[in-house]
Amino acid sequence: MAGAAEGGDMWAGGTVEAMAAEVRARVPWGRPTAFGGVLRLRMTPTLTVDRSPVDPPPSDSSSPWNASVHGPHPAVYLKSSGFSGPSSPSPDGQDDLLLLGTCDDTTTLAFDWEIASSSGAVRTSTYVEGRGDVELVPCVQSCFAYTEVVRNGDGDDGEGGPRYRTVRRLRVLTTHVRVADDAESLASSLDAEALAVVLFHKLHAAASTDGLGEARTASRNWLLSALMCCYRNAERTEELRRERAERGVDPDALLDDSRGGGSGFYPSDRLLDVPGGTLSDRDVLLAQGHERLCSLPLLAFSMLCCDALREGERGGTYRPSADARCAAAANMGNMSPGALARCIAPRMELWSCPLTRKDASEASAAEGEGGARGGGGGAAAALTVDSASGPLVDSIEMSMTAVREAVQDHADNGRGEGEGGDGLVLLLDSPRQIMLYDCRDLASAASNLGEIPPPAGVGGGGTGIDAGDAEVNETLRSVIAETVRSYRATPPVRYALKANEGGRGIAAGGGYGVPPLSHINDAMVEDAGVPDEEGRTTLRYDEWCDGIAGLIHDEIRAGATG
Known part of the structure; x- marks a missing residue:
């Protein structure tokens, strides 16, 4: 799965380009960047950061790491004063102070909350002399000091003074923290992308201390706990609704959305043996009836398929070196929530984009330019891409079967031009690359598609939104441009399209060595496999x-009979 650095394919000869893109993304004259950051976090009483370190494995004869010989285990450096991410602890030992070398709007830190009270509850009031008990609102305050490079208003091109100067700034932000009363409230506020960051750091720590097998076990146990908690809380919510109905009160009148009230809670889609449901028992147990938790199974599975945590295949082709695995973990650990989510589970959208010919004069002129470039540019120059106002399908299951079914459904409904996916384009969005793929060949086992070589600079210092010889509709062009801007380092943009007439593929160029369909297959997370608990059999997502x-069902039935 995609675990490469943002902006480049490190495993296909693009290491230098990827490194250059990462450097360019951090220069002060690019996107706004802070330097020399110092962060301090303060919280109301009884709330604190869990600063317990990552426990290294015991240093004994059975462990390959001997602390007396090799020094501290690398796992102890995965957290700094309770924080995971690109930060360092204060050299003077202040637990609440963190140092950040550089910081921009994609920098992400993760930490665990801890309720530090004997009762296990958050304090809601405090005594103030002269005022008595005062309500205490839980909150967290961040104080961030940093240096910024700004344009000097008095300077010009160097004759009137320096063009840039450094400014030291302090930003203070106080945020009210809502404390959940139950699991339903907590689940209803879930941000799946932010959760992906937290889960990755925890699984990476487990893999670093106890091996990749422990990461697989930790992911499974975490998912079982979350789904079981979701089901039990649905039972409690339904019981509360029944009690209200028996008293003649509207069951949902006093239940806000965070508790599953109103239209947000459907018992038949959350509980077994409730008539009127639209989901199978399997989907009910996997929380597919919960708007926020339905993504958890795929999140946990795809996390195990990333390059940092994926186990090597015995006798297979995937046997990464320790350096490759560490590089993937380092890059993923520094990604923003949105980038990490698309790294482990790329975004795929199906668009209606009829591929048509330009008029004769435009085609002739374009073919002349293409002929000067060589490599089949004439065929590419005659291509235009029209687009609807939005995608036909904005979320596709990440299996080749689901993609082909979506293509066929919309081709049969006349949404594509012609037959076999003609006029349908798949948009693949991941930190490794952004690609538009002609869907006509998805019905076959192999693809003979060529692709349009992007102009010089795409995937490097350029914008990465130029389609080269393809004329992409403004709507789709703006979508690609917005997608490119969502990454710190610009991923390469590829256009795997072919001419509409005669079925002749556009000649490939630009030195891409991997067929486009291989990248599509690589994004099919649900077609990948992870070992079972014994490590003997490889299981696909289904x-x-x-x-x-099955495990959740057994637990529920055991509780009902017990």
């Missing part, structure tokens, strides 16, 4: 989910 649902 098989893995069947096992998870």
Whole structure:
């Protein structure tokens, strides 16, 4: 799966380009960047950061790491004063002070909350002399001091003074923290992308201390706990609704959305043996009836398929070196929530984009320019891409079967031009690359697609939104441009399209060595496999989910009979 650095394919000869893109993304004259950052976090009483370190494995004869010989285990450096991410602890030992070398709007830190009270509850009031008990609102305050490079208003091109100067700034932000009363409230506020960051750091720590097998076990146990908690809380919510109905009160009148009230809670889609449901028992147990938790099974599975945590295949082709695995972990640990989510589970959208010819004069002129470039540019120059106002499908299951079914459904409904996916384009969005793929060949086992070489600079210092010889509709062009801007380092943009007439593929160029369909297959997370608990059999996503649902079902039935 995609675990490469943002902006480049390190495993296909693009290491230098990827490194250059990462450097360019951090220069002060690019996107706004802070230097010399110092962060301090303060919280109301009884709330604190869990600063417990990552425990290294015991140093004994059975461990390959001997602390007396090799020094401290690398796992102890995965957290700094309780924080995971690109930060360092204060050299003077202040636990609440963190140092950040550089920082921009994609920099992400993760930490665990801890309720530091004997009762296990957050304090809601405090005594103030002269005022008595005062309500205490839980909050967190961040104080961030940093240096910024700004344009000097008095300077010009160097004759009137320096063009830039450094300014030291302090930003203070106080945020009210809502404390959940139950699991339903907590689940309803879930941000799946932010959760992906937290889960990755925890699984990476487990893999670093106890091996990749422990990461697989930790992911499975975490998912089982979350789904079981979701089901039990649905039972409690339904019981509360029934009690209200028996008293003649509207069951949902006093239940806000965070508790599953109103239109947000459907018992038949959250509980077994409730008539009127639209989901199978398996999907109910996997929380597919919960708007926020439905992504958890795929999140946990795809995390195990990333390059940092994926186990090597015995006798297979995937046997990464320790350096490659560490590089993937380092890059993923520094990604923003949105980038990390698309790294482990790329975004795929299906667009209606008829591929048509330009008029004769435009085609002739374009073919002349293409002929000067060589490499089949004439065929590419005659291509235009029209687009609807939005995608036909904005979320596709990440399996080749689901993609082909979506293509066929919309081709049969006349949404594509012609037959076999003609006029349908798949948009693939991941930190490794952004690609538009002609869907006509998805019905076959192999693809003979060529692709349009992007102009010089795409994937490097350029904007990465130029389609080269393809004329992309403004709507789709703006979508690609917005996608490019969402990354710190610009991923390469590829256009795997072919001419509409005669079925002749556009000649490839630009030195891409991997067929476009291979990248599509690589994004099919649900077609990948992870070892079972014994490490003997490889399970695909559906098989893995069947096992998870079976364990939850057994637990529920055991509780009902016990």
